[in-house]
Amino acid sequence: MTLVQRWTQLLRTRTVAFFSTICAIAVIAVSCAGGGTQASVGIAPEMVADYIHTVMQADRTAYTKHVVSRVAKLEGKDNEKGVLAIEATEGWQQTDGIPLPAQMFRLGADIASESGSAFTYNLISPWYINDSHEPKSEFEKAAMDATIETGESYKDYQEVGGQQYFSALYPDKAVAEACVTCHNTHPIHLERYPDKEFVMGEVMGGIMINIPLDAA
Ligand code: HEC
Structure with missing residues (x-):
């Protein structure tokens, strides 16, 4: 070379x-x-709401199926399949019992809001036992009706007090026998909705998620 x-x-x-x-x-x-x-x-707000809901629904179902369903008493009544000598009851703090699924859900929501999370979530139902779960705004009423009719989630934008939100209501279904037996025999339910008897798989209410959106 x-x-x-x-x-x-x-x-x-x-x-x-x-x-x-x-x-x-x-x-x-x-x-x-x-x-x-x-x-x-x-990430699209629809997707954020879906992700949040998946986790909440999974925790709610797991708690009801694998903890609440195993207790000996469900709000004062014997639970045939119960293996734990405790009661799931609204007065759990006074009676050494464990919280009802709706209370467990609210305990989590309270802790989440303390942490300063921007979004909020709560349970609603037209067959409410606890008055604070009544669908109140026009949005909640329309979303609840649609969810009961279709069995699917209802999603839309709404403005509350000048703030834009993406809001979604997901059906809260009777996923365990304990859901229907406890509600159907609850004294407040019997008094308010004597003709409403829940069956397995039915929409009993909804999980509302509100995600605030940036003005930008
Ligand atoms: C042992 C009794 C018990 C069981 C089990 C139970 N619930 Fe409830 N549920 C209640 C009571 C009592 C309330 C109202 C108490 C509260 O919010 O403090 C309630 C609240 C609710 C609400 C909000 C509307 C309302 O009634 O105030 C929905 C929706 C609901 N439950 C659905 C379900 C579903 C779905 C399941 C099963 C995954 C379930 N519940 C299991 C007793 C029960």
Whole structure:
């Protein structure tokens, strides 16, 4: 190989290395720009609500199926399948019992709001035992009717006190025998809704999630 040939080869290798480096930087820049764009777009509020709901519903079902269903007494009444000598009762703090699923849900919601989380969630039902669960706003009423009719979630934007929200109501279904037996025999239920007898799988109410949206 002549000296000129060797120089030419060296130059060619260097040039290839140089261009590879430039290309690598370009790829990183493009992928970074892509990431940046995604971050500014964010996750759709529908998806955020779905994620939050999946976790809450799973915890609620697990607590009812694997804890509440195993207790000997459900709000004063014997539970045939109960294996634990305790009671699930509204007065759990006074009686050494354990909280009802709706109370457990509220305990979690209270802790979440203490942590300063931007969104809120709560239970509602047209067959409410606890007055604070009555569907109150026009949005809640419309969402509850639609959810009972379709068995599906109801989602929309709404404005409350000048603040925009994405709100979603998910059906709260009778996923365990304990849900229906306890509600159907509860004195307040019997007094208020004597003709309403829940069956397994039925929509008993809804889980409302409100996500505040940025003005931007
Ligand atoms: C041992 C009794 C008991 C069991 C089991 C039970 N509930 Fe309840 N539930 C209640 C009582 C009592 C309330 C109201 C108490 C409160 O909110 O403090 C309530 C509240 C609710 C509410 C809000 C509306 C209302 O009635 O105030 C919904 C919806 C609901 N329950 C659905 C369910 C579902 C679904 C299950 C099963 C996953 C279930 N419940 C299991 C007794 C029970």
